[in-house]
Amino acid sequence: MAKEVLVVAEQVDGIIANVTLELLGEGKKLAHKLDAPLSCFILGHNIDSQVDRVIAAGADKVYVADHPELAEYKTLPYRRVIIDEINTWSTPPHTMLMGSTTSGRDLAPRIAAYFETGLTADTIELDIGPYEHKAGVDKSKIGYFPECLYANRPSFGESLKARILGPWKDPQMATIRPGVFPLPEMVSKPRSEAAKIKNVEVKLEESDHRVRISKILREAGSKIDITEADVIIAGGFGLGSIEGFKLLQELANCFENSVVAASRKAVDLGWITYPYQVGQTGKTVRPKIYIACGISGALQHRVGMQKSDLIIAINKDPDAAIFSFAHHGIVGDLFHVIPEMISQIKASKKEPAFA
Amino acid sequence: MNKDLNIYVLIKQVPDTRSKAGVNADGTIDRAKAGKMLNPFDAFAMQAAIDAKAMGGPNSKITAVTMGPPPAIAILYQALEHGIDKACILSDRKLAASDTLATAYALSMTLEYVQAKDGPADLVFCGLQTTDGDTAQVGPEICERMDLTQITYCEGFEIRDNLVHARKVIEGGAMEVEADLPALITIANSYNRLEHKTFRGAKFVQEVKRNEAIQKQFVEIIDLADCKAEDSRCGLPGSPTIVSATWKIGTVGGSCKMHQGKSVEELVGEVVNINQETIKEFAKA
Ligand SMILES: Cc1cc2nc3c(=O)[nH]c(=O)nc-3n(C[C@H](O)[C@H](O)[C@H](O)COP(=O)(O)OP(=O)(O)OC[C@H]3O[C@@H](n4cnc5c(N)ncnc54)[C@H](O)[C@@H]3O)c2cc1C
Numbered sequence: 001m002a003k004e005v006l007v008v009a010e011q012v013d014g015i016i017a018n019v020t021l022e023l024l025g026e027g028k029k030l031a032h033k034l035d036a037p038l039s040c041f042i043l044g045h046n047i048d049s050q051v052d053r054v055i056a057a058g059a060d061k062v063y064v065a066d067h068p069e070l071a072e073y074k075t076l077p078y079r080r081v082i083i084d085e086i087n088t089w090s091t092p093p094h095t096m097l098m099g100s101t102t103s104g105r106d107l108a109p110r111i112a113a114y115f116e117t118g119l120t121a122d123t124i125e126l127d128i129g130p131y132e133h134k135a136g137v138d139k140s141k142i143g144y145f146p147e148c149l150y151a152n153r154p155s156f157g158e159s160l161k162a163r164i165l166g167p168w169k170d171p172q173m174a175t176i177r178p179g180v181f182p183l184p185e186m187v188s189k190p191r192s193e194a195a196k197i198k199n200v201e202v203k204l205e206e207s208d209h210r211v212r213i214s215k216i217l218r219e220a221g222s223k224i225d226i227t228e229a230d231v232i233i234a235g236g237f238g239l240g241s242i243e244g245f246k247l248l249q250e251l252a253n254c255f256e257n258s259v260v261a262a263s264r265k266a267v268d269l270g271w272i273t274y275p276y277q278v279g280q281t282g283k284t285v286r287p288k289i290y291i292a293c294g295i296s297g298a299l300q301h302r303v304g305m306q307k308s309d310l311i312i313a314i315n316k317d318p319d320a321a322i323f324s325f326a327h328h329g330i331v332g333d334l335f336h337v338i339p340e341m342i343s344q345i346k347a348s349k350k351e352p353a354f355a
Numbered sequence: 356m357n358k359d360l361n362i363y364v365l366i367k368q369v370p371d372t373r374s375k376a377g378v379n380a381d382g383t384i385d386r387a388k389a390g391k392m393l394n395p396f397d398a399f400a401m402q403a404a405i406d407a408k409a410m411g412g413p414n415s416k417i418t419a420v421t422m423g424p425p426p427a428i429a430i431l432y433q434a435l436e437h438g439i440d441k442a443c444i445l446s447d448r449k450l451a452a453s454d455t456l457a458t459a460y461a462l463s464m465t466l467e468y469v470q471a472k473d474g475p476a477d478l479v480f481c482g483l484q485t486t487d488g489d490t491a492q493v494g495p496e497i498c499e500r501m502d503l504t505q506i507t508y509c510e511g512f513e514i515r516d517n518l519v520h521a522r523k524v525i526e527g528g529a530m531e532v533e534a535d536l537p538a539l540i541t542i543a544n545s546y547n548r549l550e551h552k553t554f555r556g557a558k559f560v561q562e563v564k565r566n567e568a569i570q571k572q573f574v575e576i577i578d579l580a581d582c583k584a585e586d587s588r589c590g591l592p593g594s595p596t597i598v599s600a601t602w603k604i605g606t607v608g609g610s611c612k613m614h615q616g617k618s619v620e621e622l623v624g625e626v627v628n629i630n631q632e633t634i635k636e637f638a639k640a
C-alpha cells in the first residue's frame with residue numbers, strides 16, 4: 001500500500017469540524033509533494049453523510065468507523081479503532097495530522113506513543129522537504145531523508161520558531177490548531193467516481209470502557225467563535241483591568257459581525273475567558289480588520305493574527321514589537337485613542353464624504 | 356468510603372516568565388538570566404493531589420515526581436511545603452534534549468521505580484501542559500506506556516466508591532465522566548488554585564534540609580540506572596524528533612505606517628481616513 005497522508009477527522013454531533021477540513025486542504029499539498037493519496041479517518045455514529053464533505057474537501061480515500069460507542073469522542077475506543085486499522089496496513093501512513101483541540105491533544109499522543117513516533121504540537125506551518133543528519137551525538141540517526149514532514153511551531157526559548165522533524169519513523173505526526181490553515185474550496189463529487197471508501201471494523205475490548213460519559217454540557221447557540229468575525233478588537237495587558245474590555249466592546253459595537261478578543265496575558269489575568277484568546281495557544285484569526293489595543297506584539301500573539309487583512313495597533317510605546325508588523329500604528333494612550341476612534345467612526349457614517 | 360489512595364503528582368521546573376528578568380520584548384527567553392519556577396499548571400495538579408488525598412482513606416499519601424537538573428529539587432521542597440508527603444527526582448545528563456516521547460518514557464520508568472517501593476498508583480496527576488514546552492503530550496504518552504485510565508483537561512473531580520467522577524473541558528463545553536482507577540488525570544488551569552503552604556509542611560522542609568538521613572528518605576535523587584531505564588530510549592537517542600532549524604523572527608518589514616506626535620484627534624483621523632473604504636464596509640449603519 002502506498003504511503004498516505006492521513007487526517008484523523010473530528011466530529012461534534014455527527015458534523016465534521018472545520019479544523020478537519022482545514023487539515024485536508026493543507027494535507028492535499030503535502031500529498032501532492034509526496035505523490036501519495038490524501039486519506040481521512042472518520043469515527044462516529046450515523047456519519048455516512050459526512051463522507052461526502054471530506055471528499056469535497058479533497059480526500060482521495062476515506063476510512064469510516066461507524067459504531068454507537070464512537071458517537072462521542074472517547075480516548076480508548078478511538079485509539080483502538082485507529083491503531084487496529086493502521087496495523088492491518090503493510091506500511092503506516094507517512095504523515096498523520098490531527099486538530100490541536102481538546103480531543104486531538106488527548107488522542108494524538110496516545111497514537112504517537114503506541115507507534116513510538118514523533119509528534120509536534122500546535123504546528124503553524126507544514127511542508128515536505130529533505131533532511132540530512134550528519135555525525136552527532138546520536139549515530140543511529142545519521143542519513144539522508146528526502147521526504148520529511150517539516151512541522152514548524154513557535155518555540156520557547158532563545159529562538160522564536162523551530163522546525164521539528166522526525167523522518168526516522170512513520171507516521172510523522174503533528175497537531176494543528178483550528179484556524180491556522182484556511183478552509184479549502186469544497187468541490188463535491190459523486191461517490192462513484194470520487195474516493196475509495198473503506199468501512200472499518202470496530203472491535204472494542206472490555207478495557208476500552210474504563211471511562212464512561214455521564215453528561216455532556218455544550219453551550220448551544222451562544223458558541224463564541226472569534227475566528228468567524230470580520231472585525232476583531234483585541235485587548236492586552238495595556239487595558240489595565242477588566243473594565244478596559246467595556247471600552248473595547250463599545251468600539252466593537254461600531255462594527256457589524258465584530259467581537260472582542262485578547263492576548264494571553266489578559267486571559268491569564270481573568271479579564272476575559274480562554275475562547276477569546278488569540279495566538280499560539282489560543283485561536284488563529286484572519287479577520288478583515290484587527291485592532292490591537294495595549295498589546296505588545298509578542299510572537300506567540302502575532303502568529304495568531306498576522307494574516308489579518310488590516311491590522312491597526314494602538315500602543316503608547318513607540319518601540320512596541322507590534323509596530324513591526326501592523327499596517328497602521330497609533331502611538332498613544334488607548335484610553336484616549338479608542339473613544340476618539342468610536343466618535344470618528346460613528347461620525348463617518350453620518351456624513352459619507354469625509355476626506 | 357474510599358480505600359487509602361496512593362497518589363503521585365508529576366511536576367516540572369520551568370523558566371520564570373512572570374518577572375521581566377530574562378524575558379525579551381519579543382517573548383523570547385534568555386535562559387541564563389531568567390529565574391526558575393514551578394510550572395504554573397502543576398500548581399493546579401498539586402492542589403488536585405491534595406484534594407484527592409482528603410477523599411481517600413486515612414493512610415492515603417502523595418509522592419511528587421520530577422525530572423530535571425539537580426536544582427529542580429527546589430520544586431520538590433515546594434511540594435513538601437504544601438503538604439505532599441514524599442518526593443523523587445530523576446536527574447541524569449543523558450536526559451538532555453529529550454522530546455515528549457523520551458520524557459514520557461523516563462517518567463514512566465521513574466514512576467515504576469517509586470511504585471515498586473511505595474505501592475502501585477491509584478491516581479497520577481499532571482499539569483495539563485508546561486509553559487515552556489506547551490504540548491500537553493507527556494501525560495497521555497505516559498498513559499499509553501503504563502496503561503492507565505486517561506482523563507485530560509480535568510477541572511474538578513470526586514472519588515466515590517473508588518471511582519473517579521470528573522468534569523473535563525471539551526470543545527464548546529464540558530463533559531462529566533465516570534472512570535476506573537488507576538487513572539492519570541491532567542489538570543486544567545480552571546481547577547482550584549493551590550492553597551498556601553502549610554505550617555507543618557514548612558517545618559518539615561526545614562528538617563529535611565538539615566538532616567541528611569531524613570532527606571534521603573523523603574527526597575530521593577535517582578538516575579537512569581536506578582530506575583533501570585535504557586539510555587537508548589532517553590535524551591537524543593530516544594527522541595524520535597529533533598529541532599532541525601530555528602528562526603529568529605526579528606523586526607520585519609518596517610511596512611507599518613506610524614502615526615504619532617500629533618493630537619489624538621489628528622492621529623485617529625489619519626488612520627480612519629486612509630482606511631475609510633474598509634471601515635465603511637464593516638461599520639454599522
Ligand atoms: C509557549 C507560550 C505560548 C504563548 N501563547 C500566547 C498566545 O496564544 N497568545 C498571546 O497573546 N500570548 C501568548 N504567550 C505570551 C506572550 O509571550 C506575551 O507574554 C503576551 O502576548 C503579552 O501580552 P500583552 O501584549 O497583552 O502584554 P504586554 O507584553 O505586557 O504588553 C502590554 C502592552 O500594552 C502597552 N500599554 C500599556 N498601557 C497602555 C495604554 N494605556 N495605552 C496603550 N498601550 C498601553 C504597553 O506599552 C505594552 O506594549 C505565550 C507565551 C509562551 C511562552
